[in-house]
Amino acid sequence: MSALFKQAVTYFQSGNLGRAQELVHAVLTQEPLNADAWHLQGVLALNAKQYGEAAEHLKRAATLRPDDCAIHVNYAAALSSASQFQEALQVLTRALSLNPLFAEAHYQVGACRLGLGQAPEAATAFTEAVRLRPDWPAALEMLAHALQHTGEHEKSVQLALRALELEPNRATCHRVVGDGYMRWLRYDEALEHYRLAVRLAPDDGLIRNNLGLLFTRMGRNEEALTEYYKATALTPKSPQAREGYAFALLATGRLAEGWPNYVARQRLEDAGFVVRKGPPPATDPSQLNGKPVLAWLDQGIGDQIMFASLIPDLIAAGANLTVECDARLVPILTRSFPGIAARFPVESSQLPAASPPELGNEQFAYQIYMPDTARWFRSDFAAFPRHPGYLMADRSLTQKLRRLYLDKGGDLPLIGISWRTAINAKISVSKTLELEDWGPLLSCQNATFVSLQYGPVHREIADVSKKLGTQIVCDASVDPVKDIDTFASQVAAMDLVITTSNATAHMAGSLNVPVWTLVPKGFGAMWHWFLDREDSPWYPSMRLLRQVDRGDWRPVLNRAASMLADFIARSYQ
Missing domain, CATH: 1.25.40.10 (Tetratricopeptide repeat domain)
Known part of the structure; x- marks a missing residue:
């Protein structure tokens, strides 16, 4: 050397x-x-x-x-x-x-x-x-x-x-x-x-992103916004950072800023969903008048139901509309909006698609990712319509189910209940309650409780019914997961729905059925319920009952029980 x-x-x-x-x-x-x-x-x-x-x-x-x-x-x-x-x-x-x-x-x-x-x-x-x-x-x-x-x-x-x-x-x-x-x-x-x-x-975007997520779960939303903003600046190609920033903006009511960030995820690398191949995206509602337009939905059933509330706005803009959605929503969408076509691009379990579905020989002038239209039609809270329900259940089946449940309960008010959310999601633990904890509600007299809960819950219902001495109707002919159209009729048959934050809440709100949604504090408080509101701009028939202390459902259930007693008393006046 x-x-x-x-x-x-x-x-x-x-x-x-x-x-x-x-x-x-x-x-x-x-x-x-x-x-x-x-x-x-x-x-x-x-x-x-x-x-x-x-x-x-x-x-x-x-x-x-x-x-x-x-x-x-x-x-x-x-x-x-x-x-x-x-x-x-x-x-x-x-x-x-x-x-x-x-x-x-x-x-x-x-x-x-x-x-x-x-x-x-x-x-x-x-x-x-x-x-x-x-x-x-x-x-x-x-x-x-x-x-x-x-x-x-x-x-x-x-x-x-x-x-x-x-x-x-x-x-x-x-x-x-x-x-x-x-x-x-x-x-x-x-x-x-x-x-x-x-x-x-300090310049690590992933650390900033995860700190933003922590602040969101802790209910410290302004601090979450600060960290997500820094994360998007440091890692502009990260869908996770962009999504987190969007959710934080939307949750705090900054809709005009939030929608562009929400939609920006689809244009980033490693995004979980994709633009369909074929027609160009519409950039302004004035382009839609008289034109054949493909509008597509993604994510879970609840989100698809919620964003389907934008279909009337697109129809009013003159679009000749075809909606791409989960296969299970096709019957109710085509019934609710006779002027549209509805279809599903892939098996519902595979949404969002791993690669863009082909549009075949069909001719569309434009395509629209349905949530993207929110920046046109929901730029602030005043723009949300006070609608009387935008989805329509099968009326004949609704009447049949209502008569069945009234006969079982002696013509008492029908109270639909749902206490769990999808068990395969990390967020589920914060939004899921044990049916046994619903004792204050289920002890209310002069009402018939009907399970709207999806999944294998028959044993749980039997055990709780026996323990509390309360009858809970469990209709095995209705499968809320596989047959959403029949489930919509079951929900429409209720006088009131009380549910955790899951697809049942969205279904009830879209049908204009009175619904009380139990919302956790911090983690599990979905962005679309916004902050500190007891109403939902998405659904005029909904009330939001929020946790005060993270993880403690007792005050929420006690309050709901008191409200239910008043609701039942009014129904007899």
Whole structure:
């Protein structure tokens, strides 16, 4: 090793990278076949995030010294940093053949696998790196990150905490721990770690996004807006940040700002839904008059019902409308709006579509993502119509079901109840109640309670009915999941619906059936119920009964019981 190269190494180790760069360049001018100098030149470029140059320099070093495992690993790191993951894996295969116990090689394999979206394989590689170097904070951090993607959250948090014991100033580890605590509803502890993560990495968009989500769940909406705004500025191509910012704006009633951000998600990379192939998107309602227009809905049944309230506005704008929606909504939409066509593009379980459905030979002048029209027709709360219901159930079936339930209950008022939401969603825990906790309501006399709850609840209903001495009608002929049209008739047969925040609430509101919706505080308080309102601009027949303290439903149910007693008394006047 020449004296000049030794100086370059000394400057590199002391952090004087500029001087190290000057000296290594001088070495290579004199010794163009010096593998060590090319290696250092590549590492300097890698540190400077000049990944293309780094790969070139390190490739030359690997060519000059093909049996040096460390050179191959750094070469792979440069390729991986340039998103050339497959090429990097080929280099790492060579490195591991030279030294299968080199922890850094396994670490880089893990990084490549993560870049390829192969989280289980990444976790395997990082696990091996940690086995070989148990106290390596970077490997512990990356293993924790990979295990987040595989759903092993407890182990992920444990590893991140272990890394923080070794090296407390690792922002990603604080973020991983914060994510875990937020998942387990330990919000104060999550906030502590997110604060530390922000202090260490103020320009990390993912940390800002997740802190915004935490503030949303804590009901601290102005702080959530601030963090989401920063996240969108730092990561403008992130659908998650854009969606979070949109939801925060909409929840606080800033509709004119919120709608463009809500719709912007569909134009971003990795968005979960796509524009249909074919006609151009409409940009102004004046374009629609007399034109064939395809309007499409996405997301869950509740959201599709809610945004279907914009169909009358599109019809009034003169659109010759075809609506693309969940297959289960086609019958009720075509009945409610005789002038439109309704269809479904894919199996309902596959919405949103993974790739744009083809429009075949049909001719449309324009297409519209239905929520996008809200910026035209719902720019502020005054623009929401006081409608008498916009969906229409099968009247004959409604009358038949109502007569059936009245006969079972002795002509008492029919009170439909629903207490659960989809069990496969993280948000469900905040919106789901136990039927047994509805005791104050179910103890009300002179009413017939009818289950509107979807899912296998017959046993639960039988147990609670026996315990409380209350009859709850459970109609096995109605499947709220598979046959939404029949379910609409069942809801329309009710005098009142009391429900948690689920699709039943949207169905009742769209039919103009009186409905009381139980809304959690913080996590689970959907943006479309807005903040601190007891009414719903979407549904004039709806009242919102909100939690005061997060997780405590008792005051809400007691209040609902008192209101129900008054409702029943008025029905006899």
